[in-house]
Amino acid sequence: MTAGTRTVSVPLGERSYPIRIGFDILDQAGPAIAEATKARRAAIVTVPAVGRRYAARLERSLRAAGVKSVRLVVPDGERSKSLRVAARLFDDLVDFDADRGTAIVALGGGVVGDLAGFVAASWMRGVPFVQVPTTLLAMADASVGGKVAVDLPRGKNLVGAFHQPRLVWMDVATLRTLPRRQRVAGLVEVIKHGVIRDAALFERFEADLERIIDLEPGPTLDVLERSCQIKAEVVGQDERESGLRMILNFGHTLAHAIETLLGYRKLLHGEAVAIGMVFAARRSEALGHAPTGIADRIQALLARAGLPTEPPDRPRRAYLEALRVDKKRRGTHVRFVVLRDLGRADVVPLTPAEILPPGAIPDDGARVRRRR
């Protein structure tokens, strides 16, 4: 194991599992996967570019640990998070003679993790699952906590499960090949963990943002470790998202609406969340939940990283309609995450109209009407 590797444990009783965070540790994943899953066969789910770059190393390491593997490659992009692609993977698992002891290993970003996780949760009613995230977004968020899902044409993550991995293996060196835009977008969820739970983490970003974007090992491992600790602590206290865990959705209500409106294309998920975080912080201030100044501070940090912070120009009624299919909805209200302070979040039930009062976002439609 490379010196400096960090371990964070997700405390879930007999389903507890470790997160290993290090530089250049991909070649050591095999034995760890074999030990965590007891599997002798593994299906690696990945996308073309990641597979070409990293799958052979993972396969070699698995083989050395006595695990036979198959590589299942799905198209890149959010559109692979569909029932159709999941069905194709189920067929591939039949071809591979996968049984109840076969492990599913997600090698890639959040899309691969969510899709492979749903397949692992559902194949023969659940088989061992391992996350090997290769994007910062997946490391900071999607790979930890067991929320797995596919999308429906009319809504994100509507079909899924809670299926915890047995192991999360984060080789931070895999981030080096990511375009800067992706790295920056991935940082958003790490920054979010500071915003909702740890002002010191947020301040570390204010101090070291550029070094972290450049993946300097010291500060990068520090913020990733702290971020994973926060996520692990929240998930450990509320695995099924019936309470505390909802604060992790900070910024996501508007982000999902934006993604629904734009069709998951123009913006990266982290970019949509960046916009959603600034929006949620502003609404927190406007509704009197948080002191003023926090939204400006968040916006300043995100803008400094080069992230968008303003909602795309779409009619308010389109946003309201997109909010209507939000998963965090119960009856007419959406559970909206507000800030009480920097590092402290809370959930309040709001109607879509309360989340988005007239004027809270640019309103194309309204402007057009006014112009007439």
Add this chain to the structure above:
Amino acid sequence: MTAGTRTVSVPLGERSYPIRIGFDILDQAGPAIAEATKARRAAIVTVPAVGRRYAARLERSLRAAGVKSVRLVVPDGERSKSLRVAARLFDDLVDFDADRGTAIVALGGGVVGDLAGFVAASWMRGVPFVQVPTTLLAMADASVGGKVAVDLPRGKNLVGAFHQPRLVWMDVATLRTLPRRQRVAGLVEVIKHGVIRDAALFERFEADLERIIDLEPGPTLDVLERSCQIKAEVVGQDERESGLRMILNFGHTLAHAIETLLGYRKLLHGEAVAIGMVFAARRSEALGHAPTGIADRIQALLARAGLPTEPPDRPRRAYLEALRVDKKRRGTHVRFVVLRDLGRADVVPLTPAEILPPGAIPDDGARVRRRR
């Protein structure tokens, strides 16, 4: 509540739930569903014939309890247990504005229960689920225990989840309209519970078979209650089927192979299980696990009910291939359920060739070769 209604509890800690068994209790389901699920909206999944006959009564009862419902009708038959039909139901749930608190109610037989249960397990990562079985097979087996799934073209129940219902509501009066063949096939799983766990239950069938087939309330409620107690006890001890619960698969290894070979058409599931039970009992005797005579006694009872007890004429190699995709397989071995005695079962790992040595079933292919 009608006098004589029985209650069996499935003991699963905070996920424990009651099974209510009675005659003409469908009109009282609404308040019980509302209490068990806390839902104010419910999607009733059913098939055309069952929907026409019973859905209106269930809907009325739900409405009286303050629960708004929608009726989602899927085609009859095993082919509805597919990802395609599940996808259609997910779309229907979007149309219904279903949220995390919406209950899914399965009204029908095992297909509807398995399909609706998979949809309930996966919709927004899991919503409250209620089983209202209207076939004896579903009452005796599928509706209790939380095993839900859809089929793949190449194997039964390959995609699914463990998702316990909040309530199982069995109105035995709904069985009156079933054709005799279906009623008899449904009894097979009830008889199975006697064979693997309670010789007294098996003997009750030997004493009262015809009265039970005719749905005489006294003996019918007695055997159903005892059957549910056995299932509840086994599920309570081993929810995820890592040990004891596997004995419930007695007769199912060959049954699934038969269903794969015949394409789930010619035989009802219970009929395939009847054949599989006699086969498994014979193999138990041949392998020295059980004293001789038990298989004959089981075969005599099943034949007296008018059930098939001999495997369909297919080449042995086709059976072996069908066994190869068995879900209870780990590596090269299938976990095969044998009898130790009447009322006592056990699981032994066997290869497909050990389960099916030459001559254990009629072998079409071999006979053709011999004739040449």
